Amino acid sequence: MNLLTNNEAFQAYAICSAILVLKMFLSAVYTGMQRSSSQGYVNPEDADRFGKQGTQASPTETPAVARALRIQRNDLENIPAFFAIGLVYVLSGASAFGAAVYCWTFTIARIGHTLSYMRELQPARSLLFTVAALANIGMAVNVIWKNL
Amino acid sequence: MNLLTNNEAFQAYAICSAILVLKMFLSAVYTGMQRSSSQGYVNPEDADRFGKQGTQASPTETPAVARALRIQRNDLENIPAFFAIGLVYVLSGASAFGAAVYCWTFTIARIGHTLSYMRELQPARSLLFTVAALANIGMAVNVIWKNL
């Protein structure tokens, strides 16, 4: 069996993917923390179990939870696309250098995006969104070019 | 061409991924059923086409649809991360045993998560969320360790 162990392009992708999986988990924890501190529960069974005495579920999210959910949602619109295109790019025969540049650019930009979203920083957030998107677009164009 | 046929670690990942794709589809069907039974349409063209005579679209989701959408959303925050890290874990040279344990743990926990979300069961839902998240985290840490 010929796996991808010792392929340097794959290794960059693998480490970045693992970091992004951990980052997505931390964003879920952050949302849970906002939910707990603002006592904002939409599921009645959550209000009963985790809310303070007498907490009622509300159909609308508190502003802090809504922001945390937008952070996660923006990740969902970008990170799974990276998971796919990054691996396809590696499997299409990317150089170690190209893979490292694309994968680390994407990963660092997305971590920065989350931090700037949490801290309400504009235009930093839009800039970092664009940098990460350009990494995905660059790999997508490269993949089309190589496999046509 | 050297594919991954007959790699046992890959086979566990492949079957679990396929089950999760089918599970995600069934969750979409479930949301559609809630929409139909609560006559809750947000798109006017859907109310016209699928609603009972005289049904109006509403900008807010009915409680039953909102819950079904939260089930799907929670899947989106977890399952694509599994798709990525599970494959990277296999391609990094996972043992058949390790892959089977991680992949089946994740898959069964996520199916249980959906069922307990549908039936409003806490703390079962939070527990199953955590078990599945730990499977992803375990693979992510393993991938970083192996590829550093």
Added chain:
Amino acid sequence: MNLLTNNEAFQAYAICSAILVLKMFLSAVYTGMQRSSSQGYVNPEDADRFGKQGTQASPTETPAVARALRIQRNDLENIPAFFAIGLVYVLSGASAFGAAVYCWTFTIARIGHTLSYMRELQPARSLLFTVAALANIGMAVNVIWKNL
């Protein structure tokens, strides 16, 4: 290193994945355009930075933005599943013909889904959703069959 260069099944998957990554980016741009033209900002820092003089953030999305977000959300419920099952299907030893049929069916149906969602066309949108879902289901069943 034995990569997937010159594997025709992989090449169909690779090109379709790249197109879908670009399509997801264009859907994000479309949402941004709806946000700008309806001046609908939910983050105060966005209203300050990108809104016209005196624009206030609103906790609820404008109808045009809400529709654009539903288009993206529907993609998230389907395209990452394709990314995963398409690659697993190829790595399980798909024929070039089978991969081309499944991947192009899915890709064209999803592009058609977005266009019919933008133009409020039913039942075209539901039909195209179903066609794309059937492609994913077909690959999932095939993967389970081959790897059992």
